[in-house]
Structure formats: C-alpha cells, structure tokens
Amino acid sequence: MLSTKWLVLWSLWAARLARQPTAPLRVSSGMLRGSVAQDGSHDAYIGIPYATLPGDSKFQAPGPEPIWNGTYEAIEDNVMCLQCQKNPFTGEIIDKSVGQEDCLRLNVYTPTFSLDSMLPVMVFIHGGAFIEGSGIPLFYGPNYLVPKGVILVTFNYRLNLPGFLNLGIKEAPGNAGMKDQVAALRWVQKNIKVFGGDPDNVTIFGESAGGASVSYHLLSPMSKGLFHKAITQSGSSLCPWAFQANPVHNTHRIAKSLGYDTKDPNELYKILNNLPLPDLVGIKFPKDLRQTIFSTLMYAPSIEKKIDGVEAFMSEEPYQLLTKGNYTKVPLIIGSTNEEGYFFIGADDAVVTKSILDFKLALPNNVEFPSEAEKNRVAGEIRKLYMGDEPLSKSPSATVKLSGYYGDPFLIYPSLAETELLLQSSDKPIYNYCFKYSGWRNVGKAFAGRDFLSESGATHADDLFYLFHQPFMSWLAWFDKEMIEKMTTLWTNFAKYGDPTPVTSELVPQRWLPSTATDPRAFVLDREHSTVPLWFKDSLIYWRDLYYKYRRK
Known part of the structure; x- marks a missing residue:
C-alpha cells in the first residue's frame, strides 16, 4: 500500500516535469510549437530562429528568417551568441569562446489566459557592453511580467567583432549586431499577432548596452515604425563606451595584437575574415592599469559610410541627431540606479588593489581639451571632486568614493543629457526615474563586493532582478515581493497605457x-515614494557643465 502511494506521488511529480506542448502556430518560417510553463502561468516559445547569418561575409547584416518543413519545437533554452566566458567574481576569462555562430534566436512568452483584445508586446534587449550576454530565460525569465497581461520577447544578437566590426567597406560596413536587433523587431511586426500580440503596441526596453541599444533605435531610420514606446535602463547612445568614434583605428589595434601591422581596411578584412569566429571573440585588449575598465570596451555601434546596396543603421553621431531633433518621438521611460559605479569598480579589481588610477588617462573618450595644461587641470578637479584629500587606496572609504567616478560620467550623466535634449524637441511624455532600492535581489551590489553591501542605494543591473525571474533565485522573491510587484506594475502599465501610473494605488x-x-524631475523607486531633481547631485551638474565646454566635436 505504501509503495503504491509513493508511486502515485512520484508520478504526479514527474508529470510536472514532463513537457506539456502548446498547440501548433504558423509563423512566417513554418509551423511552431512551444511549451506550457510548469506553473501554468505562461506559454514559452524558446529559441525561434528570426534571421540567418549572412552568406557572403560574417560581418554583414543578417539574412532573412529560415524556412522549415514540419513543426519546429521551440524548446532550446541555452542558445547564446559567441562570447568569452568570465569568472563572475574576478572577471578573468575562463573560456575564450562559448556560445555558437548560429545564434540569432528569440523567445516569446505569452499569458495562458486569453483576452478579447490583442496584448501589448514588450521586447527586451539584453546588456553586456556589446561583448557578452544573451536573452536566455535563465536570466530573463517571464514569470513576473507576463502574468500582468503582456507578451514578452527576448532575443540574442551578434556581439564583439562579429557584431560591431566597421571597416567602411561592403564586406564589413558596421553595426551588424544592431541590424540583428532590427531583424528581431521586424520579425515581431510580422509574426506577433499569431501569439495574440498587438504589432501596433510594441515597447522596446533594455538595460546597460541594451539601454544604449534602445536609445540607438530612437535614432536609426532602420528602426522607425517598429516600436511605439521605449524604456532605457542605465544606458544611452551618449555613453562614452557605447559609441565607436574611430572603428578602423580600433580594428588596427586588434590586428596589431594578433601580429599584423596594417591600416588598410581591405587587408584588415582579409585577416579577420580568415580567422574562425571563436578566435575573434577571444581577443582581449591589454589594459593600462591606470585607466578604468571602460577603456577596454572597444566594440560598439558606429557611423557607417554610404555604400551602394547597404542599408545603414546610423550615418550621423547620436549627439548631433538628438540636438537636431532627428529621431523617432515616442513615450519614454529613462533612468538609472543611484550608484551605478559600485558594480564597475567591483569588476575593476586592479584599480582597487593597486590604487594607481590616473584621472588624466581615465577621462571619458568623448571629451577633448584645447591644451595639455587644460586637461591636467580638469583631471585634478575631478580627482578632488570624488576623492577630496583622501589618497587612492583599497580601503572601503576610498573605494566607495572612487566608485562615483565610475558611475557619473559613464552611465548616469549620459541618460540625463539625453533627457535634456529630448525635452527640447519631443512632444511625447518622458518619465525619468532613479532606482535606489536595496533588497535581497540586488545582485549587482553583491557582485561589487563586501565594501558596498553596507552602503545604501542600488548599483548597475540591480533593477533587472525586480523585473525578471531567475530560477536560481526563486527563493529570494518572497523577501522582495512588494518591489517586484511595484516594478512590474509600473513597467507593464507603461507598455499598456504609455503611463506608468494611470491610477494610484496602495502599491504606488x-x-x-x-x-x-522647466522642472525636470526623476521618480525615486525605493521603499518610499518621492521625486528628486533630474540632476540630483552636484557631481552630475559638474559633468553637465564640463560636457557643455569640452564635448568632442
């Protein structure tokens, strides 16, 4: 009798783990079938190919979506584009190449309940400095957003050199990774109705490089008409690390590190095109220990030359486009965490342990000075602004002070500067936020190290863990369920109505x-509700004034 009961219990448990397929759907490529989530909260279609890799050159725009016969089983949940695998605690490269070449896949998550009307669509673009990351459900699970009545789409795009090599020639015109993103958005427009989604109500959102990507889609003619609202989290096209000003020079540096000394674009193309893709993503730039970690970020969107037969993603600098008002005007949410720098100084172990940062060498790459004396003077001002009279050291006090320099000019200031430019010409609402909540799911803060755990506020990527479900952190959701509920309500309200608080409630x-x-303010996302001036600290006002004077032309 006992064994029979155990058999029944085991069968019930095993049935929960067995895949329950969805009904087949027809998309532009063919028939498709996903799976019902184990908790019954949503249907998941994982690893759908949305485009093919280019045939002529590995650095060109993607080809059309593939066509298949039979029914495609959309269940492959671990596909990522080629990238280096790093130790999450030290940043050291463990494996020079993980992922796969055939990586242009997306995931669609739909509520299991049905509605009479089509659902708003939220398309998330992952971060990772354009060199790492993916849209896999391990990190960007739908369990918090989708039950609120939206369809969630996540996807991969090419990274590193395969995604961002720009030699100004037809074989490598630039911005292949951004064109992958456009291909994913075009696939959504073509197919999302099949899943119950509204192609006329698409919100794109992203964090870090994903936030910068969203900012770029506002600017690109290729992206026009593919979305209707946008959210940028801790990223902007104005971030110094998010724009390649001289991509051919960067490629020359890459070739030189491989033993080739040429600046000819065609020669550079031959060298790199003959190397296997896994070798390309493993190239690591030597870092001057007197600079910040941002100096190693060489791959990013760039201006494309006009080339016959090639559709350009971007032909002018982001700052110029924003200044002219030449961008897609849609309702926006723009924001950052209040202490972005904790995360990055935590990753920049050499600077902390050796204490040899040189502010003159570590200035953002999009400022320039009329003389060396002026540059030295400004570097001294910045050192004084962040460190006061305290010397650089690995003491917690010095590290926390220095972290402000890692956050302000490289992440927070660019989002505020973008907001100022948008407010000059957009007739659509722009909602600004400052995420300050410190809870059990602030993974970025934990990653930064023990010096920061006792500090108030939030750092880079912390907000993601209150929007997305991660199966390895499910047990922590209970401690922060109110913040998860708040963040997902605000974000999905915006996707539905273009307003994060169409009504107030006990929650908000x-x-x-x-x-x-005339009065730009940011909504503070924390336990209590308040607003702060857009330029919420003196150091940010300093950077605003500095860029007015020294922004690179």
Whole structure:
C-alpha cells in the first residue's frame, strides 16, 4: 500500500516535469510549437530562429528568417551568441569562446489566459557592453511580467567583432549586431499577432548596452515604425563606451595584437575574415592599469559610410541627431540606479588593489581639451571632486568614493543629457526615474563586493532582478515581493497605457509625472515614494557643465 502511494506521488511529480506542448502556430518560417510553463502561468516559445547569418561575409547584416518543413519545437533554452566566458567574481576569462555562430534566436512568452483584445508586446534587449550576454530565460525569465497581461520577447544578437566590426567597406560596413536587433523587431511586426500580440503596441526596453541599444533605435531610420514606446535602463547612445568614434583605428589595434601591422581596411578584412569566429571573440585588449575598465570596451555601434546596396543603421553621431531633433518621438521611460559605479569598480579589481588610477588617462573618450595644461587641470578637479584629500587606496572609504567616478560620467550623466535634449524637441511624455532600492535581489551590489553591501542605494543591473525571474533565485522573491510587484506594475502599465501610473494605488500611492523642460524631475523607486531633481547631485551638474565646454566635436 505504501509503495503504491509513493508511486502515485512520484508520478504526479514527474508529470510536472514532463513537457506539456502548446498547440501548433504558423509563423512566417513554418509551423511552431512551444511549451506550457510548469506553473501554468505562461506559454514559452524558446529559441525561434528570426534571421540567418549572412552568406557572403560574417560581418554583414543578417539574412532573412529560415524556412522549415514540419513543426519546429521551440524548446532550446541555452542558445547564446559567441562570447568569452568570465569568472563572475574576478572577471578573468575562463573560456575564450562559448556560445555558437548560429545564434540569432528569440523567445516569446505569452499569458495562458486569453483576452478579447490583442496584448501589448514588450521586447527586451539584453546588456553586456556589446561583448557578452544573451536573452536566455535563465536570466530573463517571464514569470513576473507576463502574468500582468503582456507578451514578452527576448532575443540574442551578434556581439564583439562579429557584431560591431566597421571597416567602411561592403564586406564589413558596421553595426551588424544592431541590424540583428532590427531583424528581431521586424520579425515581431510580422509574426506577433499569431501569439495574440498587438504589432501596433510594441515597447522596446533594455538595460546597460541594451539601454544604449534602445536609445540607438530612437535614432536609426532602420528602426522607425517598429516600436511605439521605449524604456532605457542605465544606458544611452551618449555613453562614452557605447559609441565607436574611430572603428578602423580600433580594428588596427586588434590586428596589431594578433601580429599584423596594417591600416588598410581591405587587408584588415582579409585577416579577420580568415580567422574562425571563436578566435575573434577571444581577443582581449591589454589594459593600462591606470585607466578604468571602460577603456577596454572597444566594440560598439558606429557611423557607417554610404555604400551602394547597404542599408545603414546610423550615418550621423547620436549627439548631433538628438540636438537636431532627428529621431523617432515616442513615450519614454529613462533612468538609472543611484550608484551605478559600485558594480564597475567591483569588476575593476586592479584599480582597487593597486590604487594607481590616473584621472588624466581615465577621462571619458568623448571629451577633448584645447591644451595639455587644460586637461591636467580638469583631471585634478575631478580627482578632488570624488576623492577630496583622501589618497587612492583599497580601503572601503576610498573605494566607495572612487566608485562615483565610475558611475557619473559613464552611465548616469549620459541618460540625463539625453533627457535634456529630448525635452527640447519631443512632444511625447518622458518619465525619468532613479532606482535606489536595496533588497535581497540586488545582485549587482553583491557582485561589487563586501565594501558596498553596507552602503545604501542600488548599483548597475540591480533593477533587472525586480523585473525578471531567475530560477536560481526563486527563493529570494518572497523577501522582495512588494518591489517586484511595484516594478512590474509600473513597467507593464507603461507598455499598456504609455503611463506608468494611470491610477494610484496602495502599491504606488503617488503619480509618476513626466519631466518638463522647466522642472525636470526623476521618480525615486525605493521603499518610499518621492521625486528628486533630474540632476540630483552636484557631481552630475559638474559633468553637465564640463560636457557643455569640452564635448568632442
């Protein structure tokens, strides 16, 4: 009798783990079938090919989506584009190449309940400095967002050199990774109705390099009409690390590290095209220990030359496009965490342990000075601004102070500067936020190290863990369920209505109002509700004034 009971219990448990397929759907490539989530909260279609790799050159725009016979089983959940695998605690490269070449896949998550009307669509673009990351459900699970009545799409795009090599020639025109993103958005427009989604109500959102990508889609003519609202989290096209000003020079540096000394674009192309893709993503730039970690980020979107037969993603600098008002005007949410720098100084172990940062060498790459004396003077001002009279050291006090330099000019200031430019010309609402919540799911802060765990506020990527489900952190959700509920409500309200607080509630008792040019303010996302001036600390005002004077032309 006992054994029979155990057999029944085991069968019930095993049935929960067995895949329950969805009904087949027809997309532009053919028939498709996904799986019902084990908790019944959503249907998941994982690893759908949305485009093919280019045939002529590995550095060109993607080809059309593949066509298949039979029914495609959309269940492959671990596909990522080629990248280096790093130790998450030390940043050291463990494997020079993980992932696969055939990686242009996306995931669609739909609620299991049905509605009479089509659902809003939220398309998330992952971060990772354009060199790593993926849209896999291990990190970007739908369990918190989708039950609120939206369809979630995540996807991969080419990274590193395969995604961002720009030699100004037809074989390597630039921005292949951004064109992958456009291909994913075009696939959504073509197919999302099949899943119950509304192609006329698409919100794109992203964090870090994903946030910068969203900012770029506002600027690119290729992306026009593919989305209707946008959210940038801790990223902007104005971030110094998010734009390649001289991609051919960068490629020359890459070739030189491989033993080739040429600046000819065609020669550079031959060298790199003959190397296997896994070898390309494993190239690591030597870092000057007197600079910040941002100096090693060489791969990013760039201006494309006009080439016959090639559709350009971007032909002018982001700052110029924003200044002219030449961008897609849609409702926006723009924000960052209040202590972005904790994460990055935590990853920049050499600077902390050796304490040899040189502010003159570590200045953002998009400022320039009329003389060396002026550059030295400004570097001294910045050192004083962040460190006061305290010397650089690995003491917690010095590390926390220095972290402000890692956050302000490289992440927080660019989002605020973008907001100012948008407010000059957009007739759509712009909602600014400052995420300050410190809870059990602040993974970025934990990654930064023990010096920061006792500090208040939030750092880079912390907000993601209150929007997305990670199966390895499910047990922590209970401690922060109110913040998860708050963040997902605000984000999905915006996707539905273009307003994060169309009504107030006990959860969010205060309206989040859009910024105005005369009184720009940010909504504070924390345990309590408040607003702060857009330029919420003196160091940010310093950077605003510095860029007015020294922004690179």
